[in-house]
Amino acid sequence: MSWTDERVETLKKMWAEGQSASQIAKELGGVTRNAVIGKVHRLGLSNRVGGAASEGEEPEVAVSPAPTAPPRPEPAPKPSVVEATVRPAAAERVVPEPRPAAPAPAAPSASVTTLPIPMRKAIIPAGQPLPPQPSANEISPEALASVREVEKHAKRLSLMELTERTCKWPIGDPATEEFWFCGLPSVPGKPYCEAHVGVAFQPMSARRDRRR
């Protein structure tokens, strides 16, 4: 592969957006991140922003006002399909992506930290109706408990911190602060970790047998 004008354009664009060299390399294909970095330097667009020089990461918010397509965890095999109970005023939904994640206030018990009693909205997000959530009874109680246990140890990654080797299972309510991605090591080739693969990919028979 060679650096055609088009490929260079993609490189410039992505680099400007703050994409990492490896992500750019994947996008372009046929080149390694080293090649991308080498090219970036030759093009003289090294330090992305005037300031900072050293060190590794943290996308540093807002470098570009109009990001094209924010990388999102592939829609992937939907964790448990749905019998979405469309809510009344669900008219203006913007995110059609079905998501797993439990509606329950996550791990309530010990997670109560030391906060007074602020956010009430944290419990009732109101506004945008939540995407269809797989009802708890879609999976066996044991499995559910097991997953909950694992989720306590989740790495709690943000969208930007996800990689091909991190579990992309969302935990919590996207409308609140109580939201993050599992982040544990994903099963090679799968988008989720061992525990979440278990609840995400269920044999049809098992699912049917469990339905009421």
Next chain:
DNA sequence: CCCTGATTCGC
């Protein structure tokens, strides 16, 4: 170990 960018240097 995973990942990041930076540099070097033979081709």
Next chain:
DNA sequence: GCGAATCAGG
């Protein structure tokens, strides 16, 4: 000019 190897770091 190119990019693998290597370095330095989180």
